[in-house]
Structure formats: C-alpha cells, structure tokens
Amino acid sequence: MLIAHKQIGETPLECLERSRALQGITALVPMTYAGRLDPLAFGKLLILVGDECKDKEKYLGLDKEYEIEVVFGVKTDTGDALGLVTQVYPAWNESMTPDYLSKGFYWTKLRGKFTQVYPAYSSKTVNGRQLHDLARSGDLPDEMPTKEVEIYSIEEIGKGETSGHELAKQAMENISKVKGDFRQKEIVASWKKFDKENAAKRYFHSKLRVRCSSGTYMRSLSERIGREAGTVAFAFSIKRTRIGEF
Numbered sequence: 001m002l003i004a005h006k007q008i009g010e011t012p013l014e015c016l017e018r019s020r021a022l023q024g025i026t027a028l029v030p031m032t033y034a035g036r037l038d039p040l041a042f043g044k045l046l047i048l049v050g051d052e053c054k055d056k057e058k059y060l061g062l063d064k065e066y067e068i069e070v071v072f073g074v075k076t077d078t079g080d081a082l083g084l085v086t087q088v089y090p091a092w093n094e095s096m097t098p099d100y101l102s103k104g105f106y107w108t109k110l111r112g113k114f115t116q117v118y119p120a121y122s123s124k125t126v127n128g129r130q131l132h133d134l135a136r137s138g139d140l141p142d143e144m145p146t147k148e149v150e151i152y153s154i155e156e157i158g159k160g161e162t163s164g165h166e167l168a169k170q171a172m173e174n175i176s177k178v179k180g181d182f183r184q185k186e187i188v189a190s191w192k193k194f195d196k197e198n199a200a201k202r203y204f205h206s207k208l209r210v211r212c213s214s215g216t217y218m219r220s221l222s223e224r225i226g227r228e229a230g231t232v233a234f235a236f237s238i239k240r241t242r243i244g245e246f
Contacts, residue, residue, distance in 0.1 A: 002047040003246050006037050009177025016047055025049065034059035035243065036123060038219070039178045040082050043240035061214045062244030067157070068235050070222045071167065071205045074194075075232035078121040079219030081171040082182055084190040088198060089231050109228055113150045116220055120144070136183070149216040158207030164198035167236070205236065 002023065006015040012033045020031060032053045034046040043066075046059055073090060076083030118124040120135040124145055134140050168191045175184055175191075210221065218238045226233025 001049060001052055003243075004045045004047050006042050006045040006240075007177075008040055008042045008174055009179065010042075011039065011180070012036050012045060014179075015045055019047055032056055035062075035064075035214070037240060038080060038082070038238065039180075039182060040080055040174055041218075041238040041240065043238075044243050044246065045240075046243050046246065059244075062246075063152070064212055064214060064216065064240060065242035066210045066212070066218050067207065067237075067239045067241055068210060068218045068222060069205055069207050069237035070225055070233050071162075071203050071236045072226060072229060072231050072233045073201075073203050074167070074234055075223070075226070076234050079119055079217070079223050080235045080238065081174055081191075082178065082187060083121065083234075084183075084187055085194045087232050088194065110154055110221070110225065111151050113148055115146050116149045116215075116217065118145045118147065119217055119219055122217070147215050150213040151216065151221070152211040152213075154208055154210050156206050157209050159205065161202045161204050164201045164203060165195055167203055168192070168195035168199075171236070209241075211242075 002019050004015050004019045006012060010018070016031055016033050019025075020027075025031065029050055030053045031050075032048050034048055034056050037043070037045060046062075048056060048059065073088065074085060075087035075089075077086050078084075118131060120140055121132045122130075124131045126134065126141055126145060129139075131140070131145075171191050172188055175188060178184060206225075210216075210218065212221075219235045222233050222235035
C-alpha cells in the first residue's frame with residue numbers, strides 16, 4: 001500500500017500512475033486507489049498494490065480528516081472553485097463581523113450525524129450514469145441520492161480576508177492545472193466576470209480542520225456552513241490530511 005499525495009489538478013488515476021512510475025512498479029502489477037478526491041482537492045490518497053487490491057472495500061469506509069478553506073459570500077454550482085459563480089452576497093451583514101463568525105457560533109450545529117445530499121457535480125451513480133453527467137445534460141433526478149454521514153469534530157485553525165480580485169486570480173490559477181473536460185472555459189469566464197464586478201470587495205474566509213466519516217463531501221459542508229452563518233459559502237481549498245490511521 002502506498003500513501004500518495006495527490007496534487008491540485010490531478011485525477012486520482014493520474015496520481016496512481018505517477019506513483020507507479022516513481023516507485024518503479026511494473027504495469028503488470030495491479031494497482032487501485034481507495035477513495036476519490038475532487039480535481040481541485042489535494043492531499044492523502046491511499047493506493048493499493050498487488051493482492052491488497054482485493055481488500056479495497058475495507059479501506060473505503062475509513063474515517064477522514066481534512067483542512068478546508070471556506071470563503072463566505074460567494075456560491076458556485078459545484079461548491080468549490082471549479083464551478084460557475086451563481087450568487088454573490090455580502091460576506092456578512094452588520095451583525096456578523098468576521099470576529100463573530102470565527103467564534104464558531106455554528107460549529108455545534110454541524111457536529112453529529114446528518115443526511116447529506118450528494119452534490120450535483122459528483123461521481124455518484126444513478127441509474128448507470130454519474131451525477132455530473134446528468135447535471136451537464138440537465139437530467140438530474142427530482143430526488144437526489146443521499147447518504148448519512150457524521151462530523152466528529154470541527155475547529156477553526158485560521159481566518160482572514162481577501163479581495164475579490166485575488167480570489168478570482170487564485171481560482172483561475174488552480175483551474176488551469178485541471179486536465180480533461182470540466183467546463184473550464186465556461187467556469188473561467190464566470191470567474192472573470194466575478195473579478196470585473198467584485199475586484200475591490202473583501203471576502204472573509206475560515207480555515208477549518210474537520211474529522212468526519214467516509215463519504216462526507218467538504219463542498220457540501222462548506223455550503224451548509226454558509227447557510228448556518230446566514231449567507232452563502234464555498235470550499236476554496238480542500239486538503240485531505242488523514243485516512244483512518246494513515
């Protein structure tokens with residue numbers, strides 16, 4: 001088993017093949033990864049080698065730990081930066097200063113078990129088709145699939161503000177690292193429009209450490225955090241730091 005570091009823009013398969021080359025593992029040896037990461041997410045990825053591939057199922061249910069950066073006041077249709085900007089709100093109203101938000105007044109509401117709706121742009125399969133394919137063709141089901149997940153702990157480990165211009169600039173830089181067809185042309189155009197209209201505005205962000213059960217989407221959690229804070233939000237950065245004991 002290998003504990004690889006998936007880079008921003010890589011697919012899990014690209015990370016697997018890079019690891020194969022780095023370790024000098026012949027193509028005749030089977031390899032698979034246990035648990036996906038979104039294109040813009042980075043961090044720990046478990047790669048199974050040889051006979052260990054047969055035990056993949058036992059690794060898929062391992063708990064996870066993430067460090068995520070949640071930006072308030074902006075919503076995308078994917079819940080992360082690799083999405084069309086769909087809403088721009090004030091990051092906080094007069095009663096919600098950044099210090100008030102960072103006190104974690106909503107953290108207690110987020111801990112525990114809850115039913116998570118799968119993101120429209122995800123690899124979850126419905127009737128033989130992945131949700132992201134259904135979303136792009138406008139064929140999403142009326143009732144989206146759900147999964148019970150659990151947040152064990154969540155804590156703020158950093159905070160700050162950034163301008164709309166810097167936000168858009170970094171988003172487009174990260175998107176440029178993504179290969180394949182993920183609507184990059186339309187998404188970059190959306191961020192350019194955001195930059196033009198909101199360049200000088202300031203947006204508050206919280207950096208959080210989250211321990212959770214397998215299958216918990218940090219994009220969905222970030223959107224939920226925004227709702228609890230009385231605004232909208234998205235996951236600007238997602239780093240997986242732990243898988244089970246690894």
